[in-house]
Amino acid sequence: MTLPKNFLWGGATAANQSEGGYNLDNRGLANVDLLPLGDDRRSVVMGEKKMFDLDDKHFYPALKAIDMYHHYKEDIKMFAEMGFNVYRMSIAWTRIFPNGDEIEPNEAGLKFYENVFKECKKYGIEPLVTISHFDTPMHLVKDMGSWRNRRMVDYYLNFCKVLFTRYKGLVKYWLTFNEINMIFHAPFMGAGLYIGDLDEKEKKQTLYQSAHNELIASAKATKMAHEIDSNNKIGCMVAAGKFYPYSCDPKDVYAATTSNREDYFFSDIQAGGQYPKYVLDMFKREKLDVNMHEGDLKLLADNTVDFVSFSYYMSRVATANEKVAQMTTGNIFDSVKNPYLKEKSEWGWQIDPLGLRITMIDLYDRYHKPLFIVENGLGATDKPDKDGKIYDDYRIKYLASHIKAMEDAVEYDGVELLGYTSWGCIDLISAGSGEMKKRYGFIYVDRGNHGDGTLKRSKKKSFNWYKRVIATNGQDL
Numbered sequence: 364m365t366l367p368k369n370f371l372w373g374g375a376t377a378a379n380q381s382e383g384g385y386n387l388d389n390r391g392l393a394n395v396d397l398l399p400l401g402d403d404r405r406s407v408v409m410g411e412k413k414m415f416d417l418d419d420k421h422f423y424p425a426l427k428a429i430d431m432y433h434h435y436k437e438d439i440k441m442f443a444e445m446g447f448n449v450y451r452m453s454i455a456w457t458r459i460f461p462n463g464d465e466i467e468p469n470e471a472g473l474k475f476y477e478n479v480f481k482e483c484k485k486y487g488i489e490p491l492v493t494i495s496h497f498d499t500p501m502h503l504v505k506d507m508g509s510w511r512n513r514r515m516v517d518y519y520l521n522f523c524k525v526l527f528t529r530y531k532g533l534v535k536y537w538l539t540f541n542e543i544n545m546i547f548h549a550p551f552m553g554a555g556l557y558i559g560d561l562d563e564k565e566k567k568q569t570l571y572q573s574a575h576n577e578l579i580a581s582a583k584a585t586k587m588a589h590e591i592d593s594n595n596k597i598g599c600m601v602a603a604g605k606f607y608p609y610s611c612d613p614k615d616v617y618a619a620t621t622s623n624r625e626d627y628f629f630s631d632i633q634a635g636g637q638y639p640k641y642v643l644d645m646f647k648r649e650k651l652d653v654n655m656h657e658g659d660l661k662l663l664a665d666n667t668v669d670f671v672s673f674s675y676y677m678s679r680v681a682t683a684n685e686k687v688a689q690m691t692t693g694n695i696f697d698s699v700k701n702p703y704l705k706e707k708s709e710w711g712w713q714i715d716p717l718g719l720r721i722t723m724i725d726l727y728d729r730y731h732k733p734l735f736i737v738e739n740g741l742g743a744t745d746k747p748d749k750d751g752k753i754y755d756d757y758r759i760k761y762l763a764s765h766i767k768a769m770e771d772a773v774e775y776d777g778v779e780l781l782g783y784t785s786w787g788c789i790d791l792i793s794a795g796s797g798e799m800k801k802r803y804g805f806i807y808v809d810r811g812n813h814g815d816g817t818l819k820r821s822k823k824k825s826f827n828w829y830k831r832v833i834a835t836n837g838q839d840l
């Protein structure tokens with residue numbers, strides 16, 4: 364048997380992409396509610412266009428999503444039928460603290476997640492909870508500019524304290540921030556930062572200051588989680604995908620080396636406990652005024668995470684010679700096209716299962732901490748046949764090849780791995796495009812791009828395939 368008996372198999376969702384019910388039971392508005400469908404989305408996601416209030420001109424997919432707020436029992440039942448023993452989900456911050464700065468939490472929100480966790484436990488499913496999956500209360504965005512302000516650390520910790528205390532005994536796996544490195548690539552979606560009115564130097568300073576504040580919040584949350592319950596296991600979460608050099612020209616190799624290094628900035632601190640010297644040097648050299656408190660570096664060094672979680676959709680390529688390179692799309696950030704990879708998703712993301720194995724080796728050798736693959740999957744337009752069935756063999760092929768690569772990393776490369784949760788185990792709205800037609804699930808949801816549809820859930824072909832994979836602990840792919 365390649366994988367350990369207690370291997371965690373499951374799927375992943377995020378509150379803003381699945382729950383809907385944006386204004387129910389006192390919930391407040393978050394940055395992720397304000398990402399519109401259509402042409403404006405990318406510039407809002409990037410923090411270049413300011414959209415701080417809902418308007419009638421745009422459609423906002425997160426407001427309704429797939430209404431998991433009312434369907435969670437049915438959905439968790441289907442996850443259990445597939446054999447999940449873990450379910451990764453996130454808590455909408457604004458259900459617990461609608462504005463982010465209240466003293467008392469919102470009981471209706473706390474109760475909702477308590478019910479969700481109890482439903483999971485009923486089936487022996489372990490919740491894996493992302494504390495902030497891109498969401499920041501809009502009130503804090505407007506009031507203090509979100510994560511550029513150090514006061515955010517206190518509000519976040521207040522939120523964490525309520526979660527760790529209330530859900531003690533129900534939840535033990537926590538991720539502090541989803542894809543924390545998205546701060547740099549998608550500032551508004553990732554961290555509620557509007558940077559459209561800043562010059563280049565101010566932008567860089569704001570991004571690093573926000574990163575520092577989130578890193579401090581993450582380390583303090585890790586400390587607090589361990590103090591409240593020594594059974595808690597805390598993970599960092601990064602958007603991963605190794606950068607390959609475009610060629611063996613040392614200049615390309617250097618470009619790939621620095622790209623990987625930059626990509627590991629967050630996990631080097633969260634898992635390695637070390638603020639990279641090249642970053643501290645750069646602050647000085649470029650006279651960036653990144654405010655750190657006395658004791659910050661020690662706090663970061665003393666409170667590293669228990670495991671390293673990451674998303675993997677594709678590898679990436681770096682070159683020093685931009686003229687030779689064709690570009691391709693990827694998860695938020697575009698990349699140089701890899702001429703050796705023949706297949707890609709409908710959205711242009713190049714498919715590279717071996718890249719997952721390579722990324723795993725890299726992360727494991729760097730931190731020597733157990734890994735957890737918490738996102739992986741294929742976004743595709745699923746077309747129901749005349750009987751309404753979806754034969755998603757393309758998805759099965761993608762997942763099978765990645766699971767095989769993951770197993771090889773465990774069996775032959777000595778990588779320690781806690782579990783695997785495929786992204787969007789039930790169809791949900793896409794973070795990048797806001798579209799519903801970009802689907803990842805084993806479960807089809809009758810929901811259109813504009814919030815239309817019956818919301819009926821049905822099994823795709825991949826549903827029974829994944830059930831078999833789990834039942835055989837990954838042997839029958």
Ligand code: BGP
Pocket residue numbers: 377380541542602674694738742786792793794795796801
């Ligand atoms: C990651 C996010 C997810 C998810 C996924 C797929 O960056 O953590 O929230 O959506 O990417 O991306 P997309 O939805 O754009 O296809």
